[in-house]
Amino acid sequence: MEDAYLVYYKRVPFSRARPKDPEKDAYNDVRMDKLLSELINKSLKDTEIKPEEIGDVITGCAFQAGENWTYGGRHPVLLSNLPYTVTAMSMDRACSSSLNATGIGAMEIMLEKSDIVLAGGMEHMTHVPLGVDNSFVKPNMELMVNPRYSKYNMNVSYNMGLTAEKLASLKHIGREEMDEYSYNSHIRAGKAYDDGFMKDEILPVTVNGKTIDRDLGIRNDVSLQQMQDLKPVFNENGIITAGNSSSLNDGASLVMLMSGKKVKEYGLKPVARVVDFASAGVDPTIMGEGPVPATEKVLKRNKLSPDDIDYWEINEAFAVVVLNAVKAFNLDLNRVNVHGGGISIGHPLGATGTRIAGTLGRTLNDKKKDLGIATLCVGGGQGYSMLLERV
Numbered sequence: 001m002e003d004a005y006l007v008y009y010k011r012v013p014f015s016r017a018r019p020k021d022p023e024k025d026a027y028n029d030v031r032m033d034k035l036l037s038e039l040i041n042k043s044l045k046d047t048e049i050k051p052e053e054i055g056d057v058i059t060g061c062a063f064q065a066g067e068n069w070t071y072g073g074r075h076p077v078l079l080s081n082l083p084y085t086v087t088a089m090s091m092d093r094a095c096s097s098s099l100n101a102t103g104i105g106a107m108e109i110m111l112e113k114s115d116i117v118l119a120g121g122m123e124h125m126t127h128v129p130l131g132v133d134n135s136f137v138k139p140n141m142e143l144m145v146n147p148r149y150s151k152y153n154m155n156v157s158y159n160m161g162l163t164a165e166k167l168a169s170l171k172h173i174g175r176e177e178m179d180e181y182s183y184n185s186h187i188r189a190g191k192a193y194d195d196g197f198m199k200d201e202i203l204p205v206t207v208n209g210k211t212i213d214r215d216l217g218i219r220n221d222v223s224l225q226q227m228q229d230l231k232p233v234f235n236e237n238g239i240i241t242a243g244n245s246s247s248l249n250d251g252a253s254l255v256m257l258m259s260g261k262k263v264k265e266y267g268l269k270p271v272a273r274v275v276d277f278a279s280a281g282v283d284p285t286i287m288g289e290g291p292v293p294a295t296e297k298v299l300k301r302n303k304l305s306p307d308d309i310d311y312w313e314i315n316e317a318f319a320v321v322v323l324n325a326v327k328a329f330n331l332d333l334n335r336v337n338v339h340g341g342g343i344s345i346g347h348p349l350g351a352t353g354t355r356i357a358g359t360l361g362r363t364l365n366d367k368k369k370d371l372g373i374a375t376l377c378v379g380g381g382q383g384y385s386m387l388l389e390r391v
Helices: 032-047 074-079 097-110 141-145 147-152 160-171 175-194 224-229 260-266 284-289 291-301 319-329 349-367
Strands: 004-011 056-060 088-091 116-124 205-207 210-212 249-259 272-281 311-314 371-378 382-389
Touching: 004 032, 004 097, 004 260, 004 349, 032 074, 032 116, 032 249, 056 074, 056 097, 056 349, 074 088, 088 097, 097 116, 097 249, 097 272, 097 349, 097 382, 116 349, 141 147, 160 284, 160 319, 175 224, 175 319, 249 260, 249 349, 272 291, 272 349, 272 371, 284 291, 284 319, 284 371, 291 319, 291 371, 291 382, 311 319, 311 349, 349 371, 349 382
Parallel strands: 056 088, 056 116, 311 371
Antiparallel strands: 004 249, 004 272, 116 249, 205 210, 272 382, 371 382
């Protein structure tokens, strides 16, 4: 079986989505498929690969409606002016979509069906928003009212905030530790920019004459007291707030995957080797549990323990999701999301998976450590995890 290498990673800065006040969104006048195409063109320029050698372009997106519709994945290919012989597809596993796209691309290379694959993700959450604000999203009412499906409790399962509330209650994770974790996410993300770490993964974007070169959701002026003063969002007696949850965001991200023989042919230095990946299903009312069993599968298959993993990227859909995994695996928080995460950097659903994989690979190189796991919870009750190795 051929080895699959992550040889390139780049993303645009994530903006704050404003579905009810779109003119306040820095990306209101931009489509994400267009920004994804700019990432594709940048990857071709930086690696100097021959476009006709691309075996597939795989785009992850959670809400593939409105302008997030990709025409079977072809929009990013055509907007990049790639040869029409380059194939494409688009996939949806909710928040893990682009990490799953990366896994599919790696699998194509491992099985020697492709030598070069572009895997990316995108989401415009101002123009194609979540839930009741999106006319294209229509929950299946039978799942909610038919007693046959009552075990799924879809009144909770369709509401990500309520699933986070339930997970926090079941796992005895309190408001204080969630707020402290969330405060530190902003501090870490701000430091990642101040230290220059983020610069090499960001493609600046100019919109209406204004250049955006950093994520717009990071609060450098945040205080722990401000976090603690926020009111619950999903349940008046709850503990999930806007501060300890990820925000709504727009963004696009991209990785290039390559076989070992193509790495040698082009003389590229890999970011990391894709070792393994796995998905897992959980009770949809506690969807934030998903990263734990997905990661357990990866660890077991590779005869590893959590202590063998040097750095972790656990998507901050909610602080409770990260803290739940930290407790399950007894992790040192100094090795988890060391450059911030979804609470600070942002979580534009379909773009997050390649973001955490790319950031993880760069972190392993920066810290000169060997193994890392990128993992996300998935709406509907799933998890997806990927094991990367520095080479």
